[in-house]
Amino acid sequence: MDVVMPRTHNGAPPARRGRERLGVSERRRLERRYRWRRYAIALGFLFPSLLFFVIFLLVPCVQVVIQTFQTGGILDDLRFTGLTNWQKLPSNPLVIRSLLNSALYAVMAVPTVILIGMGLGLLLVYVQRGSTALRGLLYFPTLAPIVVASLIWLFMVHPDFGAFNLSIRLLGGQPQNWLGTTTLALPTLAALEVWRGIGFWALFFLATFVALPQELYAAAQLDGANAWQRFRNLTLPLIRGPLLFALVIATIFSLQVFDSVFVLTDGSPAGATQTLVWYIYKALFQFDNVGLGASLSVLLLAIILALTLVQMRVLRSRPGT
Amino acid sequence: VTANGARRGRAPTGTGRGNWFTRPRSTGEGGSAVTILAYVTIVIVALICIAPFYYIVLTAFKDSRVLFDYPPKWFPDLPLFLGNFEHLLRNTQFPRWVFNTLFVALVVTALKVLFDSMAGYAFAKLEFPGRNLLFIVIISTLMIPFAATLIPLYLMVTDFGLVNTYWALILPPLANPIGIFLMRGFIERTPRDLENAARLDGVSEWGIYWRIVLPLVRPGLVVLAVLTFLVQYTSFVWPLVAAGTDEMKVITTGLATQRAISEVNYAVYSAGAVMGMIPIVIFFVVLQRYFIAGSLAGALKQ
Numbered sequence: 001m002d003v004v005m006p007r008t009h010n011g012a013p014p015a016r017r018g019r020e021r022l023g024v025s026e027r028r029r030l031e032r033r034y035r036w037r038r039y040a041i042a043l044g045f046l047f048p049s050l051l052f053f054v055i056f057l058l059v060p061c062v063q064v065v066i067q068t069f070q071t072g073g074i075l076d077d078l079r080f081t082g083l084t085n086w087q088k089l090p091s092n093p094l095v096i097r098s099l100l101n102s103a104l105y106a107v108m109a110v111p112t113v114i115l116i117g118m119g120l121g122l123l124l125v126y127v128q129r130g131s132t133a134l135r136g137l138l139y140f141p142t143l144a145p146i147v148v149a150s151l152i153w154l155f156m157v158h159p160d161f162g163a164f165n166l167s168i169r170l171l172g173g174q175p176q177n178w179l180g181t182t183t184l185a186l187p188t189l190a191a192l193e194v195w196r197g198i199g200f201w202a203l204f205f206l207a208t209f210v211a212l213p214q215e216l217y218a219a220a221q222l223d224g225a226n227a228w229q230r231f232r233n234l235t236l237p238l239i240r241g242p243l244l245f246a247l248v249i250a251t252i253f254s255l256q257v258f259d260s261v262f263v264l265t266d267g268s269p270a271g272a273t274q275t276l277v278w279y280i281y282k283a284l285f286q287f288d289n290v291g292l293g294a295s296l297s298v299l300l301l302a303i304i305l306a307l308t309l310v311q312m313r314v315l316r317s318r319p320g321t
Numbered sequence: 322v323t324a325n326g327a328r329r330g331r332a333p334t335g336t337g338r339g340n341w342f343t344r345p346r347s348t349g350e351g352g353s354a355v356t357i358l359a360y361v362t363i364v365i366v367a368l369i370c371i372a373p374f375y376y377i378v379l380t381a382f383k384d385s386r387v388l389f390d391y392p393p394k395w396f397p398d399l400p401l402f403l404g405n406f407e408h409l410l411r412n413t414q415f416p417r418w419v420f421n422t423l424f425v426a427l428v429v430t431a432l433k434v435l436f437d438s439m440a441g442y443a444f445a446k447l448e449f450p451g452r453n454l455l456f457i458v459i460i461s462t463l464m465i466p467f468a469a470t471l472i473p474l475y476l477m478v479t480d481f482g483l484v485n486t487y488w489a490l491i492l493p494p495l496a497n498p499i500g501i502f503l504m505r506g507f508i509e510r511t512p513r514d515l516e517n518a519a520r521l522d523g524v525s526e527w528g529i530y531w532r533i534v535l536p537l538v539r540p541g542l543v544v545l546a547v548l549t550f551l552v553q554y555t556s557f558v559w560p561l562v563a564a565g566t567d568e569m570k571v572i573t574t575g576l577a578t579q580r581a582i583s584e585v586n587y588a589v590y591s592a593g594a595v596m597g598m599i600p601i602v603i604f605f606v607v608l609q610r611y612f613i614a615g616s617l618a619g620a621l622k623q
Contacts, residue, residue, distance in 0.1 A: 041526050042449040048432075049440035049501055056474065056496035057462055063473035074479065120366060126359035136609060137367035140374070143601050145555035147573040151594040152377045158587070161388050163376045199370060256466050259557045263577045277468040277558075284472050285562070293472045301469040308464045 068295040073288030085291035095296065097271055098279040101186060105275060106254035108190040109197075114246055116194065117201025122231075124206045135206075138199035146196070146259035153192045154264060179265055182272040189260050189273060201246060208242040209235070241315055248311040252304050276300055374598070381405055381595045385588035405592035414567050415596065418575035421564075423600070425490045425571065426553035432491075433500050433549045434542055441504025442530045446516065456505070459498045467558060475562050489563040490571070494553060500545050507541030508534055543611050547604075554601065572597050 022030070068085050072078035089095050120138065127134060141149065156163045157178035165175040178188045212235065220230050236243075258277040261267065267274040267282075276296060283293030380388065382397045384404060409415045443449070444456055474493055483489040515537075516529045524532075535542070557573045564570060570578065576593045 038447065039449045042443045042447040042452075045439045045443035045447065045526070045530070046455075048436040049495075052436070052492065052495035053459065053462075053498055053501075056477075056493040057465070057470065057498070060470035060473035060477065061462070061465065063477070064470055067473060074476070120363065123359040123362050126356045127363050132609075134363050134367050136605075137371050138363070140605070141370050143551070143605055144598060145557065145573050145601075147555075147557050147577045148594045148597045151576060151590050151597075152373045154587075155377055155380055155591060156373055161380075161393065161587070163373070166393055195370065195373070198366075252464070252466070256468055258468065259573075259577070262557075262561075277466075280468055280471060281558070281562075284475065290472060290476070297469040297472060300466060304464060304466055304469075 064294050064297050064301075067290050067293075068298050069291075070294070071289075071291045073290055074284065075288065078290060081291065085295045088292075089295055089299075092292075094271075094274065094279060098274045098276045098296075099299075101272070101274055102255050102257065102276040105186055105190055105257055106251050108187055109193045109254045110247060110250045112190070113194045113197040113201055114243075114250055116198045117246075118205045118243075120198060120202035121205025121209055124202060125209050135199075135203060138202055140199065141196045142200045144196065147263055149192060149196050150260040150263035153188075153195075153260070157188055157264075180269055182270050185265055185269055185272045189257065189264065192260050192264075193254065193257070197250070201250070204242070204246060205239075208239050212238050244311055244314060248307050252307060255300065255303065377591050377594050380588060380591040383588055383591075385586055388588055405586075405588045406596070408586070408589050409592045409596065413575070413579065414570065415572075415575065415593065417568055418570050418572045419596075419600075421487075421490070421569065422554060422571040422573075425487065425560075426550050428487075428491050429494050429553050430546050430549045432495060433497075434546050436495065437500030437545065438504045438508070438535060438538070438542060439530065440501045441506075441508045442534055444501070444505040445508040445511075446529075446534070447526070460502055462498055463502065471558060471562065474559075478563060483563075485564050485566050485569045487569075490560060490569075493559060493563070494556070497552075500549065503545055503548075504538070504541065507538045511537045540611070543608075547608055547611050550604070551601075 067078065069080055069082060070078040071081040071084065124131065124135065144152070155161070157165075159165055159175060159177045159180070162178070164178065168175050176184060179185050216234055216238075217230060220234055225233070256277050257275050258281065261273050261275055261278045262281075265273040267278055277300070280293050280296045280300070283289050283296060379395070379397055382401045382403070382405075384402050444452065478484055478489045478493070481488075483492075511534055516533055519529050519533055555573065556571075557577065560571045560574045561577070564574070567575075576590070576597055579590070579593065
């Protein structure tokens with residue numbers, strides 16, 4: 001019916017005379033063909049991206065869940081074993097250890113890097129002249145591949161020629177075996193992440209701060225609020241969203257620590273730096289246990305998903321910030 | 322001079338290099354003192370951030386025999402000792418790793434920019450059933466950590482018989498959906514009038530995409546290219562498992578496994594770290610503007 005409408009609309013004849021000769025069903029058929037042609041064009045545009053997305057991301061996501069119910073390795077075929085992998089998980093001391101280590105690592109690295117980053121971001125607001133160069137210097141460690149940053153860190157923390165111990169010795173202090181002591185190894189790795197991350201978060205918070213509404217600050221100043229009061233009662237509530245985002249992203253990133261562990265400690269000393277992703281890697285390439293590795297992967301996925309959901313929940317619960 | 326920089330921001334339009342945020346504090350509360358404090362702190366922290374790089378460059382030019390000397394020298398001896406670099410270039414496959422890294426990173430970047438801008442165009446400008454659902458599926462996978470799919474991906478690539486080939490290094494990274502997400506955002510903001518005019522003129526969708534939309538989103542393409550290249554250059558876990566032979570390693574895996582294999586020559590690691598940074602430094606200096614814009618998604622623009 002709507003198909004015929006244009007012809008009677010305003011009583012004017014259609015612009016193109018050719019249409020008059022089409023019957024209703026003919027017109028519908030052509031329209032449908034045109035529509036399908038457009039769908040086909042859209043699919044053509046999507047196809048290359050979707051192909052790789054499905055094969056190398058969606059399919060592995062499904063497979064990893066299936067593999068948690070299987071046993072086998074790289075060499076032997078996978079067989080279904082039901083819930084065995086999941087049942088063994090809680091009694092495996094290495095699992096508990098790597099979960100704890102990853103959590104501890106995140107607890108040490110994330111608040112530090114976010115706090116320092118936020119502080120630097122706040123200070124960068126005042127830095128105008130030469131800001132490009134200074135931002136570049138702060139940002140530079142972020143650019144280093146983690147492997148290269150880890151090699152550099154090796155020269156910071158080596159007990160004999162590392163810069164840390166040399167500085168300590170010059171100042172007359174007690175040199176430390178940074179990566180060889182169970183209590184120091186994980187904090188030393190976390191410090192590496194802090195060094196790599198503060199520049200990135202400084203620029204992130206700088207961008208957040210300069211985007212805040214300036215009228216509020218003028219009003220607060222008129223009301224006699226001092227710098228701390230303005231920060232506490234104005235800035236902090238205003239940046240709640242970006243701050244939470246930063247915390248969640250940094251945590252998700254920290255929970256996946258692997259490169260620096262691989263290069264610097266390989267889990268030693270005495271398992272003090274065995275982390276979740278390190279264990280996933282070892283499960284496949286050292287213990288040849290696909291089921292174990294897959295269950296750990298799904299566990300990691302679940303933790304990260306939960307963090308993301310919490311973030312979305314909190315952000316949605318109080319709109320307007 | 323610094324105070325001037327801050328004061329320029331007082332213009333009501335907020336033009337110039339200053340910005341409004343400094344204003345409330347530079348009036349009446351000794352803003353210049355705060356500015357000086359900010360400069361001092363930022364400069365000190367910036368130096369601390371850069372110091373490890375200086376130390377590693379210094380070490381790279383040291384003979385491993387003097388590495389353990391105390392007290393250490395804080396400046397390199399002239400003429401520079403190049404033995405570590407020589408060792409790296411002659412006795413390891415380092416040149417090959419550099420080639421592999423650049424080859425893989427460039428191919429992945431080119432393909433991703435093309436494919437993701439195509440997909441972004443479809444999501445932003447074309448209509449098809451299930452468009453929103455598909456896009457939700459794609460962005461909900463953004464949070465999936467790579468480590469979670471490592472095991473099935475490795476087994477899959479093994480089944481395909483692609484381990485230790487360039488295919489294994491190039492194809493799986495193409496699955497990362499961040500580019501689709503970014504490009505959709507960039508392309509959505511281009512004006513509809515232009516493409517509609519082209520449509521009326523009978524230009525094909527491909528023609529509109531290629532000749533109208535792509536030139537309009539060039540900055541977006543550069544941001545995606547920079548991001549993809551950097552991710553590829555720094556990637557470690559996947560090259561580590563997918564290409565383990567010495568000839569197929571990339572810079573990161575080559576340096577890391579060299580470290581894992583032998584504890585012998587520390588000075589050579591420092592040379593490796595320095596060489597591994599050189600492409601990044603060049604890249605950063607040339608593209609800094611795009612890079613910081615990319616990683617902060619344009620938020621710095623007021």
